[in-house]
Amino acid sequence: MITFEEAAIRSDIIKAMAHPVRLLIIEYLKEGPRAFSEIFGLFDLDKSTVSKHLHVLKETGIVTSRKNGVDMVYTLEVPCVTDFFGCVTAVIENNVRRQQVCLCKR
Amino acid sequence: MITFEEAAIRSDIIKAMAHPVRLLIIEYLKEGPRAFSEIFGLFDLDKSTVSKHLHVLKETGIVTSRKNGVDMVYTLEVPCVTDFFGCVTAVIENNVRRQQVCLCKR
DNA sequence: TGCCATATTGGCAAATATACCAACGAGCAA
DNA sequence: TTGCTCGTTGGTATATTTGCCAATATGGCA
Numbered sequence: 001m002i003t004f005e006e007a008a009i010r011s012d013i014i015k016a017m018a019h020p021v022r023l024l025i026i027e028y029l030k031e032g033p034r035a036f037s038e039i040f041g042l043f044d045l046d047k048s049t050v051s052k053h054l055h056v057l058k059e060t061g062i063v064t065s066r067k068n069g070v071d072m073v074y075t076l077e078v079p080c081v082t083d084f085f086g087c088v089t090a091v092i093e094n095n096v097r098r099q100q101v102c103l104c105k106r
Numbered sequence: 107m108i109t110f111e112e113a114a115i116r117s118d119i120i121k122a123m124a125h126p127v128r129l130l131i132i133e134y135l136k137e138g139p140r141a142f143s144e145i146f147g148l149f150d151l152d153k154s155t156v157s158k159h160l161h162v163l164k165e166t167g168i169v170t171s172r173k174n175g176v177d178m179v180y181t182l183e184v185p186c187v188t189d190f191f192g193c194v195t196a197v198i199e200n201n202v203r204r205q206q207v208c209l210c211k212r
Numbered sequence: 213t214g215c216c217a218t219a220t221t222g223g224c225a226a227a228t229a230t231a232c233c234a235a236c237g238a239g240c241a242a
Numbered sequence: 243t244t245g246c247t248c249g250t251t252g253g254t255a256t257a258t259t260t261g262c263c264a265a266t267a268t269g270g271c272a
Contacts, residue, residue: 007126020113
């Protein structure tokens with residue numbers, strides 16, 4: 001078993017992925033590095049909100065950023081994080097099998 | 107790209123894992139089904155707190171529970187979720203390489 | 213039936229997360 | 243310098259999460 005401290009570090013990384021917007025950003029960056037403006041364009045959100053989501057991903061080391069001319073370019077550092085999404089799908093499918101179809105909040 | 111709705115469903119599942127206590131519970135249940143009292147014994151927390159963490163895991167379909175005599179027994183339904191922890195470790199190791207050793211909150 | 217052990221639920225307070233607007237800073241061009 | 247674009251940071255309001263205590267089921271046993 002891991003220690004509570006180790007679990008806390010791991011949970012910080014998982015927490016960074018635990019938001020729809022950040023999940024979509026990760027999916028998008030899987031295709032390759034993208035400028036902030038491109039990422040921003042995916043959402044109907046304030047610039048500052050998208051910037052802060054990227055900050056969360058940077059803080060945990062999932063993405064990095066660098067200046068490229070006028071743009072700020074974001075890169076997915078650890079693409080294996082998306083491997084996990086297959087398992088998340090397995091959870092969803094298992095729920096469907098178990099007739100617990102709706103994960104939506106009531 | 108997945109839709110925002112799909113991302114929201116996925117993030118609910120990831121969110122369920124995004125807590126040190128729930129992470130440790132998942133690790134523990136990887137060894138096999140365990141009674142509530144055994145899980146409770148891992149932590150210095152109120153019974154109700156542990157029960158609520160298990161509720162979160164149940165709601166998303168990561169674990170299930172069944173009565174066994176006086177005990178409530180919890181089972182990890184989708185063991186592949188722990189495969190992901192290897193990647194989380196990869197993130198941590200990448201951070202170490204990049205000299206961003208400390209993920210702790212300041 | 214009454215009592216006990218086991219776990220869940222309700223309610224509350226504190227901490228954390230999220231999103232907006234506004235202000236700021238950095239870099240480039242006129 | 244001035245103005246412009248790009249992105250970040252500060253501040254605030256709201257929503258969600260977390261953990262404790264107390265109260266409530268639920269089931270076994272005397």
